[in-house]
Amino acid sequence: DQQVKQNSPSLSVQEGRISILNCDYTNSMFDYFLWYKKYPAEGPTFLISISSIKDKNEDGRFTVFLNKSAKHLSLHIVPSQPGDSAVYFCAAGTYKYIFGTGTRLKVLA
Amino acid sequence: DAGITQSPRYKITETGRQVTLMCHQTWSHSYMFWYRQDLGHGLRLIYYSAAADITDKGEVPDGYVVSRSKTENFPLTLESATRSQTSVYFCASRGQGGTEAFFGQGTRLTVV
Numbered sequence: 001d002q003q004v005k006q007n008s009p010s011l012s013v014q015e016g017r018i019s020i021l022n023c024d025y026t027n028s029m030f031d032y033f034l035w036y037k038k039y040p041a042e043g044p045t046f047l048i049s050i051s052s053i054k055d056k057n058e059d060g061r062f063t064v065f066l067n068k069s070a071k072h073l074s075l076h077i078v079p080s081q082p083g084d085s086a087v088y089f090c091a092a093g094t095y096k097y098i099f100g101t102g103t104r105l106k107v108l109a
Numbered sequence: 110d111a112g113i114t115q116s117p118r119y120k121i122t123e124t125g126r127q128v129t130l131m132c133h134q135t136w137s138h139s140y141m142f143w144y145r146q147d148l149g150h151g152l153r154l155i156y157y158s159a160a161a162d163i164t165d166k167g168e169v170p171d172g173y174v175v176s177r178s179k180t181e182n183f184p185l186t187l188e189s190a191t192r193s194q195t196s197v198y199f200c201a202s203r204g205q206g207g208t209e210a211f212f213g214q215g216t217r218l219t220v221v
Contacts, residue, residue, distance in 0.1 A: 006151070032208050043199055043212035044152070051208075089152060095140060095159065096167065097210060101151035 003027050004092050006100035014108050019077040021103050023090035026071065030092040033066060035075045038087045038102070047088075048075070080107045111135045115200050115213035122190050122220055130185045130216050132200030140203040141183040142210065143167075143175065145196040152199065158183055190220045 005024045013019045025033075031052050036044035050057040050064045050073070057064050063076045077084055085107050091097040113134040122128045132141065143155040144167075154167030156175040164175050172194060174186045183202075187194055197217050203210040 034208070034210075036212075041215075043201075043214045045212070046209045049208050091152075091210075096142065096154060096157045098154060098168070099144070099152035101149065 002101075004090060004098045004100040006090060006103050008103050009101070010104040010106070012106045012108060013080045015082055016079045019075075019080045019084065019105055019107070021075040021077075021088050021090075021105065023073045023075075023092075023100055024071060025073070025092045027092070028068070028071065029094070031094040032092070032097075033064070033073050034091045034097065035062075035064060036089045036091060036099075037084075038089060044089060077105075080105075082107050082109050113200060113202050113211055113213045115198075115216050118214065118216060120216060120218050122218070124191060124220055125189050128187050128190055128218070130187075130198055130200075130218070132183045132185070132213060134181055134183075134200075134202040134211075136202065136204065136211075137180055138202035138207075138211075139180075139205040140210070141177065142201040142203075143173075143183070143185045144199045144201065145169065146199060146215075147196050155185065155198075187218075190218075192220050194218065195220045 034049040035047040038044045048062045066073045087102045089102045091099045116131045142157045144152040153169045158164045158177045161180050200213040201210040
């Protein structure tokens with residue numbers, strides 16, 4: 001049973017608009033939630049994280065929201081830029097991280 | 110060079126052969142991880158290690174063996190490679206007090 005799920009395989013957004021990527025999890029014991037960005041032929045790179053004791057964390061254009069009662073987190077990118085086009089993975093865990101299946105974001109110029 | 114490096118970057122091997130993927134990090138991070146990336150499955154955890162000589166299974170450990178005799182190295186061995194192990198393998202490390210895991214550039218393994 002998959003503990004971390006990203007139900008949208010792909011998302012297309014116009015440049016300048018908001019991108020919202022979603023992630024659901026099943027294990028209420030997870031302490032940390034992270035978002036990673038991945039370009040082809042490269043390793044994933046860290047974007048932003050949030051602790052289970054918070055409900056929002058912001059870093060520049062990126063904001064992560066955590067809804068513990070719904071076991072749901074989301075990543076907001078505002079404004080979206082063509083360089084944001086990549087695969088985004090959410091991850092959750094405490095000392096080891098379980099990843100979702102990824103969402104391919106395409107930002108259209 | 111500082112960071113986390115994987116070798117080789119590309120490997121083709123035959124079914125039944127043993128192959129070892131190498132991972133080296135220079136930060137003295139306590140935690141190290143091996144993931145595989147497959148279409149439709151995302152990144153799946155194979156094995157992880159909390160410190161030298163401490164390893165544990167992840168989500169998909171069957172067919173793999175790991176060791177960690179030194180903090181900086183975490184090799185992954187496929188004892189008898191199968192076609193289903195064709196994948197891109199990523200190594201990652203994380204410090205004891207840190208949240209972020211840092212990934213290597215990946216090894217693309219093809220089993221023919």
